[in-house]
Amino acid sequence: MKKNLNGKIxxxxxTLLVFLYGIFGIPKGISGAALEAAMTQRIHLGLDLRGGAHxxxxxxxxxxxxxxxxxxxxxxxxxxxxxxxxxxQVLKPNPNAPQTIVVQGVDPAHSSxxxxxxxxxxxxxxxxxxxxxxxxxxxxxxxxxxxxxxxRTLDQSIETIRDRVDKLGVSEPVIQKYGLGENEIxxxxxGVEDLDRxxxxxxxxxxxxxxxxxxxxxxxxxxxxxxxxxxxxIPPDQYLLHGDSQGVGTDGSDRVxxxxxxxxxxxxDFRDASAIGPNDSxxxxxxxxxxxxxxxxxxxxxxxxxxxxxAIVLGxxxxxxxxxxxxxxxxxQIEGQFSKEQIDALSLxxxxxxxxxxxxxxxxxxxxxxxxxxxxxxxxxxxxxGTLAVMAFMLLYYRGSGINADLALFLNxxxxxxxxxxxxxxxxxxxxxxxxxxIGMGVDSNVLIFERIREEMRAGKGxxxxxxxxxxxxxxxxxxxxxxxxxxAAILFMFGTGPVKGFAVTLFFGLLANLxxxxxxxxxxxxxxxxxxxxxxxxxx
Amino acid sequence: xxxxGKVNIDWLGKKWYFLAFSLCFSVAGLISMGIHLAHTGSxxxxxxxxxxxxxxxxxxxxxxxxxxxxxxxxxAGVHDVKIVSYDVPEKHELLISLPEQSDVNVDSSRKQILxxxxxxxxxxxxxxxxxxxxxxxxxxxxxxxGLATLYSLVGMLVYLWFRFELIYGVAAVVAVFHDTxxxxxxxxxxxxxxxxxxxxAILTLVGYSMNDxxxxxxxxxxxxxxxxxxxxxxxxxxxxxxxxxxxxxTSGLTFLTVLALxxxxxxxxxxxxxxxxxxxxxxxxxxxxxxxxxxxxYQDWRTSKGKSAALPAAKRGR
Numbered sequence: 059m060k061k062n063l064n065g066k067i068x069x070x071x072x073t074l075l076v077f078l079y080g081i082f083g084i085p086k087g088i089s090g091a092a093l094e095a096a097m098t099q100r101i102h103l104g105l106d107l108r109g110g111a112h113x114x115x116x117x118x119x120x121x122x123x124x125x126x127x128x129x130x131x132x133x134x135x136x137x138x139x140x141x142x143x144x145x146x147q148v149l150k151p152n153p154n155a156p157q158t159i160v161v162q163g164v165d166p167a168h169s170s171x172x173x174x175x176x177x178x179x180x181x182x183x184x185x186x187x188x189x190x191x192x193x194x195x196x197x198x199x200x201x202x203x204x205x206x207x208x209x210r211t212l213d214q215s216i217e218t219i220r221d222r223v224d225k226l227g228v229s230e231p232v233i234q235k236y237g238l239g240e241n242e243i244x245x246x247x248x249g250v251e252d253l254d255r256x257x258x259x260x261x262x263x264x265x266x267x268x269x270x271x272x273x274x275x276x277x278x279x280x281x282x283x284x285x286x287x288x289x290x291x292i293p294p295d296q297y298l299l300h301g302d303s304q305g306v307g308t309d310g311s312d313r314v315x316x317x318x319x320x321x322x323x324x325x326x327d328f329r330d331a332s333a334i335g336p337n338d339s340x341x342x343x344x345x346x347x348x349x350x351x352x353x354x355x356x357x358x359x360x361x362x363x364x365x366x367x368x369a370i371v372l373g374x375x376x377x378x379x380x381x382x383x384x385x386x387x388x389x390x391q392i393e394g395q396f397s398k399e400q401i402d403a404l405s406l407x408x409x410x411x412x413x414x415x416x417x418x419x420x421x422x423x424x425x426x427x428x429x430x431x432x433x434x435x436x437x438x439x440x441x442x443x444g445t446l447a448v449m450a451f452m453l454l455y456y457r458g459s460g461i462n463a464d465l466a467l468f469l470n471x472x473x474x475x476x477x478x479x480x481x482x483x484x485x486x487x488x489x490x491x492x493x494x495x496x497i498g499m500g501v502d503s504n505v506l507i508f509e510r511i512r513e514e515m516r517a518g519k520g521x522x523x524x525x526x527x528x529x530x531x532x533x534x535x536x537x538x539x540x541x542x543x544x545x546x547a548a549i550l551f552m553f554g555t556g557p558v559k560g561f562a563v564t565l566f567f568g569l570l571a572n573l574x575x576x577x578x579x580x581x582x583x584x585x586x587x588x589x590x591x592x593x594x595x596x597x598x599x
Numbered sequence: 600x601x602x603x604g605k606v607n608i609d610w611l612g613k614k615w616y617f618l619a620f621s622l623c624f625s626v627a628g629l630i631s632m633g634i635h636l637a638h639t640g641s642x643x644x645x646x647x648x649x650x651x652x653x654x655x656x657x658x659x660x661x662x663x664x665x666x667x668x669x670x671x672x673x674x675a676g677v678h679d680v681k682i683v684s685y686d687v688p689e690k691h692e693l694l695i696s697l698p699e700q701s702d703v704n705v706d707s708s709r710k711q712i713l714x715x716x717x718x719x720x721x722x723x724x725x726x727x728x729x730x731x732x733x734x735x736x737x738x739x740x741x742x743x744x745g746l747a748t749l750y751s752l753v754g755m756l757v758y759l760w761f762r763f764e765l766i767y768g769v770a771a772v773v774a775v776f777h778d779t780x781x782x783x784x785x786x787x788x789x790x791x792x793x794x795x796x797x798x799x800a801i802l803t804l805v806g807y808s809m810n811d812x813x814x815x816x817x818x819x820x821x822x823x824x825x826x827x828x829x830x831x832x833x834x835x836x837x838x839x840x841x842x843x844x845x846x847x848x849t850s851g852l853t854f855l856t857v858l859a860l861x862x863x864x865x866x867x868x869x870x871x872x873x874x875x876x877x878x879x880x881x882x883x884x885x886x887x888x889x890x891x892x893x894x895x896x897y898q899d900w901r902t903s904k905g906k907s908a909a910l911p912a913a914k915r916g917r
Contacts, residue, residue: 487867498852
């Protein structure tokens with residue numbers, strides 16, 4: 059009784075072609091170099107193999123909360139003033155809990171009006187509670203609003219970082235939420251070895267703003283002097299800011315400036331910045347360009363404030379104070395001491411927008427490209443050496459059937475790599491280890507089948523029957539062992555990160571390939587073998 | 600070629616030797632973990648991945664002198680660095696590491712070490728790799744690796760429960776736990792660090808040992824279905840003997856591939872392959888010497904309780 063195997067052989071050849079396509083795509087040629095180029099196009103190497111930088115960044119969401127409540131404080135003050143409701147002050151009592159705002163010294167006669175005003179305007183985002191003994195109201199940001207803000211901050215940070223990395227020209231970067239902790243971002247930059255330059259740009263929180271100068275345009279020598287000139291209290295719509303470390307004062311010393319709290323233009327109003335070389339007086343600076351909307355606002359302000367002073371603030375430092383000589387629309391210059399890197403970073407951050415919160419690296423790894431190449435070489439040598447040793451042994455031990463096992467192993471590797479190509483998975487060093495283990499399990503399946511066939515033959519069965527029975531019995535065991543390991547590989551893939559995940563990927567695909575080659579392909583080869591035997595001829599096993 | 604003909608070994612008759620052997624190694628592992636715990640505060644030497652810290656791997660132009668490097672870092676105000684030579688001496692590579700640090704230092708320690716070296720050595724230094732992990736991330740990774748292992752064990756237990764019976768699953772998980780304990784003990788004993796890659800290896804050995812156990816269990820299930828009169832220990836013995844040639848061949852071949860990894864895989868994979876070299880030996884042993892005897896012990900216990908003597912073979916056959 060001969061089996062018709064043509065259909066099955068067609069399936070196997072089809073699978074081989076499909077997965078070869080998975081590995082190589084359509085190569086430009088069939089020379090070694092062309093194949094290698096085609097393969098590197100489809101199978102991506104992990105950072106540990108190709109070299110590059112890996113960062114985990116913590117987004118300080120508190121910064122965003124702080125900015126949000128600062129804004130709210132200004133809005134509360136304005137709302138109460140417009141409704142002619144009196145209060146002593148609005149403040150944020152605890153720097154460690156920036157989500158809480160307190161309105162102090164409310165007039166007891168109008169207490170309920172204040173409550174209504176606060177609830178009406180801020181009730182959607184804040185819980186409002188009153189305290190009748192000291193006539194104050196406390197606004198606390200609702201947990202839902204807080205969570206919302208955190209999520210928005212994280213998303214916005216990722217977008218901004220992605221923008222900046224793209225502008226740096228890093229190819230195939232990974233920038234995504236990192237699942238293990240709260241508010242963490244994973245950044246992977248293949249090929250980047252100079253971490254410092256890239257990281258400074260990614261982390262840069264520099265915000266460029268232009269504020270109106272409220273006090274002395276030359277600034278004050280110290281906070282105390284500034285306070286003294288104001289009679290002890292700073293008006294609520296103004297604040298003090300230091301000059302930058304190089305000093306903008308005429309004598310080069312640190313100065314303190316009194317500025318209007320609300321900026322004239324800032325952040326998103328800027329479109330670009332570029333360096334301008336040292337001018338006649340030896341000063342260098344930055345040329346900035348505003349967006350259309352920002353330019354309109356700037357024009358309105360400058361045309362009505364000719365003769366006033368404005369301060370250019372970069373990263374919470376006053377960089378420059380200039381008198382407004384005429385109306386300016388969308389173009390301006392900042393003079394000062396800037397290094398080339400500072401200007402590049404400023405220009406890049408202006409073009410990509412500011413980060414909504416500061417960012418701190420909590421993990422960083424770099425792998426040099428040469429180390430990566432070493433690892434590939436060693437991993438491949440180990441894989442090839444292991445595979446060859448196993449193949450040689452199978453031939454020696456199982457003779458004719460050894461060819462069968464070796465063919466299955468080879469197909470197994472093709473399918474595994476093809477899967478990697480199709481799924482755009484990343485091959486890492488532990489991934490190569492996973493490949494080696496797949497080879498081990500592939501051999502195990504063949505050994506299980508062969509030993510079972512031998513057992514059946516010892517029991518006196520003929521080749522065709524022994525093959526039938528051997529496969530029938532071994533198949534259950536193979537499914538059980540593979541499904542168990544596939545379950546654990548899948549769990550590792552879901553819960554693992556980095557190396558654990560890379561390992562799980564190749565193991566998972568490898569085991570699927572194994573199930574196919576050991577149970578189906580090996581069977582077909584055996585059957586075709588048995589078909590070609592004369593009656594009474596022995597099976598080479 | 601055939602290495603095994605018909606074998607007839609009374610495996611269960613040796614169960615007390617097995618128990619003694621397993622206890623010996625488990626206790627040795629536990630003791631070395633205990634000693635390590637007393638000395639360093641963690642039961643096993645943890646790599647930078649888990650405990651946090653900075654590790655800079657530097658390639659020098661000439662053979663580096665560890666003392667000189669230490670002087671350089673000390674002068675730069677970085678104290679308590681650990682310096683070991685990495686890989687073969689011809690490569691002129693040093694691994695400079697700083698232990699635990701706060702999250703804030705993740706960036707600065709790396710910079711300090713490299714700056715110190717750059718000021719001290721005029722010839723170019725190639726920075727081959729840097730790992731700086733803050734304690735927060737380390738703790739997260741540790742927790743996650745533990746959970747992943749736990750979940751995968753539970754997943755396998757549930758599958759075995761579904762395919763066989765609960766006791767088979769329990770026996771297999773106990774055997775795997777035994778293997779893990781001994782392997783981790785070996786790390787504590789030899790003072791090798793457990794990194795994320797080693798965790799991947801331990802998970803592999805869990806899968807491997809499970810695989811080995813299932814092959815034996817599968818045969819027990821099959822044999823239990825054919826024979827009714829034979830005692831369970833005879834069935835278990837016979838099943839182990841019938842699968843012995845496969846067990847030895849597969850373990851031998853897998854051992855071969857792992858050995859290739861250990862020899863050619865280089866320094867980066869050394870912890871990984873060390874875990875597997877030990878794991879495969881112990882995993883093969885445990886299927887025969889731990890998992891299978893547990894089934895018999897369970898049945899003996901049931902009989903002594905006066906319950907039905909027969910061990911349920913399996914819920915579902917083919």
